[in-house]
Amino acid sequence: MTGREWAGRVAFYVVIALITAFMAIPVLWLLSAPFDTAPTLTTSLPDWTWQNFTGLLENPYALTSLGNSILLSVGSAVLVTVLGALAAYALSRVSIPGRDALLYVLLLLSSIVTGTAAMVPIFLLMFELNLIDSQLGVVLVLSGGLLPAAIFILKDFMDATPRSYEESARVFGAGPLQILRDVVLPTVRPGIATIAVWAIVNVWGNFLTPFILLRSPEKAPAAVVLYTFYTEGGQANLGLISAFSLLYSIPVVAMYVFVNRRYGFRFHGGIKR
Structure with a gap:
């Protein structure tokens, strides 16, 4: 495999990884935000709580x-x-x-x-x-x-x-x-x-x-x-x-x-x- 082919393959996998990471961000937010005491539009480690689910149970x-x-x-x-x-x-x-x-x-x-x-x-x-x-x-x-x-x-x-x-x-x-x-x-x-x-x-x-x-x-x-x-x-x-x-x-x-x-x-x- 030539250097150009190797670089092309690496670039291809980098692009695929970036697209995958971009698509995974909403899923990560969906999995973390419900358990956060103060969720925002950013993805971060949650401050764990069940308060959000308790609020849903109170909704009729x-x-x-x-x-x-x-x-x-x-x-x-x-x-x-x-x-x-x-x-x-x-x-x-x-x-x-x-x-x-x-x-x-x-x-x-x-x-x-x-x-x-x-x-x-x-x-x-x-x-x-x-x-x-x-x-x-x-x-x-x-x-x-x-x-x-x-x-x-x-x-x-x-x-x-x-x-x-x-x-x-x-x-x-x-x-x-x-x-x-x-x-x-x-x-x-x-x-x-x-x-x-x-x-x-x-x-x-x-x-x-x-x-x-x-x-x-x-x-x-x-x-x-x-x-x-x-x-x-x-x-x-x-x-x-x-x-x-x-x-x-x-x-x-x-x-x-x-x-x-x-x-x-x-x-x-x-x-x-």
């Missing part, structure tokens, strides 16, 4: 909001995966004119017409359906926004499933739903896991939709309650915010590790034929 909505976030996220994930799998399987197995164009149009519209742009008509629709201040209304709105992309991704998994498996099951008298449940879904489990985690993460961090549609503080998810840890003058209570952020991130990290170890993540389907 902090822990309840985490349960609300779990309810909204899991409800939306179940709805998106079930309806997305059924729609993707139907679109994969039935040939209709303009099928692919329809998928691309749905995906395009779901990317362009975001929740912010469509919030006024969505609010009016929820008002007409009497779903204002209803967690069901939030689940329906968020699920509707995630479904096009979920169908688009799951269809790729459905397309890559060999139809010979389904034909064999059909010979033994299996119906369409039984084939989907016992043959197709076990084959596309990585795709189902990916969509479920993706839906949970999107709903878990969503602020605008529940903030607009929910009126009762006891129904608010964690993303909305986190906004209340600011004074009227906009001053952040870093102690409560850091402690709550740590609790807020644990379920998502644990879910990601569990699903990744058990199923893995893929955004393309298929098995070797």
Whole structure:
């Protein structure tokens, strides 16, 4: 190895180390600030205390909001995966004119017409359906926004499933739903896991939709309650915010590790034929 190649490799590793250190600073702050008596925006060794977590326990909505976030996220994930799998399987197995164009149009519209742009008509629709201040209304709105992309991704998994498996099951008298449940879904489990985690993460961090549609503080998810840890003058209570952020991130990290170890993540389907 020449001197120039050696210097280039050293420079490359130095840059990677600097980028890694830069990305690790927020994580280090999240791990240290909740246990500091007077946390600041800098990362330092904390003056250990449990006072910040005690303050969260005294807040009547902090822990309840985490349960609300779990309810909204899991409800939306179940709805998106079930309806997305059924729609993707139907679109994969039935040939209709303009099928692919329809998928691309749905995906395009779901990317362009975001929740912010469509919030006024969505609010009016929820008002007409009497779903204002209803967690069901939030689940329906968020699920509707995630479904096009979920169908688009799951269809790729459905397309890559060999139809010979389904034909064999059909010979033994299996119906369409039984084939989907016992043959197709076990084959596309990585795709189902990916969509479920993706839906949970999107709903878990969503602020605008529940903030607009929910009126009762006891129904608010964690993303909305986190906004209340600011004074009227906009001053952040870093102690409560850091402690709550740590609790807020644990379920998502644990879910990601569990699903990744058990199923893995893929955004393309298929098995070797």
